[in-house]
Amino acid sequence: MAVLEVQNIEKNFGKTRVLRDISFELEQGQTLAIIGSSGSGKTTLLRCLNFLEEPDGGRIVVNGETLFDAADPATRREKEVRKKRLHFGMVFQAFNLFPQYTALKNVMLASELLAKELPNYKANKKEILANIEREAQALLEKMGLADRASHYPHQLSGGQQQRVAIARAMALKPDIMCFDEPTSALDPELTGEVLRVIRGLAEQKTTMIIVTHEMAFARDVADQVIFMDDGVIVEHGPARQVIEDPQEERTQRFLARSREGGGSPSPVRG
């Protein structure tokens, strides 16, 4: 069964139609890469999934539960949005780590705050918090950052910051991890270490959606690839096929251009 069903998503910014009739499904444990030039709507799509933007039309279904339905006002209530967001984890292009907390605290903070809502929080406070810390430590270790737990973000390299951000998003155990151009703000040397971590997650069957300009990475790591242009899905298929043997002319042109440019068109928000 599909973990995620996205049906006919529409989004307008004023008169600009940013997303038009976006539909796709994602299976448990699969990785979906979304490619396309800047301004094609990729980032807006991810932001819609994370409720950072409200779509003007369409439905978002996770594990059979309708999280959003533009036609049903009850699903649009602000109060429930908070809980629904937790189905998705989000990794931003600019990391957005909290500068006043250590790497470890960045990973733990949201879990600590959510734990306060547990009915048995007061009685088992010590145990719950110790558990959260243990899990956060384990996540940082998985990201190769065990020795950086007590560092503040400004003391870390971009690649390290982004790996902390990945750990932070994973800490809440989301059903689907979303990556918005996770390496676009990084030097080429630092890009590799972040891609390696994401590749590791794919091997462990984490369900993921990755907006990326790294074509080789999309081909090798993703199961499916979606090519977007001008707010619509132009092509959607198995990763290797879309990247190596695209059927649509627009996809072919985009891929040819991105090869010329060394594989990474400018990292502007798309």
Place this chain on the structure above:
Amino acid sequence: MFWEVTLALLKGFGTAAELFGLTLVFALPLGLLIAFGSMSKWRPFRFLLNAKKKAEWKKRLAGFRPIKLIVDVIVWIIRGTPLMLQLMIIYFGPGLVWDNNIWGSSTGGRMTATVIAFVINYACYFSVIYRGGIEGVPQGQREAGEVLGMTRAQIFTKITFLQTVKRIVPPMSNEIITLVKDTSLARIIAVTELIKSSEPFMRINGLIWPLFYTGVFYLIFVGALTLLFNFIERKLSYFK
């Protein structure tokens, strides 16, 4: 003579310090309130956008933010006119306009009028500093909190608050040091602050040094504040 001057100046300094303290106590929170007002996104005519035909005037009216407009005009007037003028209008205004001097002729009444003028004036300056601090926190910080399931209150207290404080300390220290010296304006309505309390020695005794002596008081007070602000900045320097 030296002790006589010292005692008089200490009294004047007490008045200045009281004005300084009261202004801060009321202007700091009021400034935050004004800052929120100037960031208000309330658009009561937004519903006009739902109409099928969107005329230009409807779009204009739909984007109209009345609270922001009112607050912006007030801040413009207060920042655009001298504090001395505001002080005189608040103190003399009621008596001249309604023939009713609500402040009385006592020292206390004059002090109250002074505090009110100072609080309004400084709250407007503070509001702009607050707004800069709040808007200076990148939107990504709020969004990161949102996607982690935090409530608006949690995002404010756990994420943006400290980053805002860090941003506003340097401009705030500027404004607060200016406030120390602005207390001397209170003499215009005969509040015996530091400088006014030194004047008799100049006029009656023909001495110049008591004037310099008042300068020493200001310098020591501002010096202590500078140390305090440096301390706060150091405390917050562990993150960037």
